[in-house]
Amino acid sequence: MRFLFLTIDGNHNAALQKAATLLRERHGVVLELGFYAAAGLRSTHDWERLERDTAAADFIFGARLFGEEWVRPLDALLHRAACPVCIITSNPALIRRTHIGAFDLTKRDEQPGLLAQWIKKLRPQGGSGEAQRQLAILRNLSKVLKLLPGKARDLHTYISAHQYWLQSSPENLYRLLCLLIERYVAGYRGKLPIADPISYPDAALWHPDAAQPFASLREYEAWRGAGLRSHAQTPSATQVGTQQAVPTDVERGRAFVQAKHRTKEQGATSSSTPRQSTPALRPGTVGILTMRSVVLSENTAHLRALIEALEARGLEARVAYAAGLDMRPAVEAFFNTRARAMLIC
16 A cells, blocks of 8 residues: 655655554554655656656645646646545645545536535635635534535545644644545555544644643743752752852753753653743743744754754753744744844754
């Protein structure tokens, strides 16, 4: 069984591989994954290889595919695909190549009624806000449609695919794979679980040592402050004597790092850390902005290295993500907007 994934940049690839591993470990289902980033299709050989893989695929999934130099040849390839195809948040011409079960965006509606009206609304209309328009329509439909048979079930698949993909943790992508295999690969009907996607905040703070992102600055500061207090309970050399030395910013930052590593050695998890108010004194803070998909897909090796390097110098590395390219919600919620500099990763 082979699934083919077409994206603009391949940012989800690592999470998809982890999802396929979960599928094998939990259910014994072996799934071969093929990845193509549109930006990497440069030569005739690349396109010929994609054409062969398209012909051999059991399912084709695409997302965020734009650019005329890719759209036209991809449209021709998908037109010839015999397997189910699901294209989301992409150029309207490619979205129209979606056909999964009875849900087929390549055809005109033949049946009147409410379902036909919703299918018509989902047809691409073009424009820069197309993805947001579709998501607004899709947000509240899946809970109802998953209970209905026939075309409604296939429309539910299309709606849910957006929700799984845009909240692209390995667990959510594993659930997406289960849904697609159970419904569209012969021999698997009723053999895999169908679970709703896990929801994550649109904007949040993230740290590699925390169990989950923090939806509010207060939660993050309580988690971080607990680490600082646990270090403060052990007297340092500068605290012995009649006069207690005032720690510097660098010492306070190092205190957090040391407390963090000691917590790991004791086997404690971040979720067990008591959430209380933070100390008044704080180290210098470096604001780091990133995409939500980077954090949720666990494509974070570069962020981890940056955080460790900054914390080793006694600085707080505060990483925030936002759901789209507009980072203002994250900046306004988690940072002093008068900050002199921030990093975008």
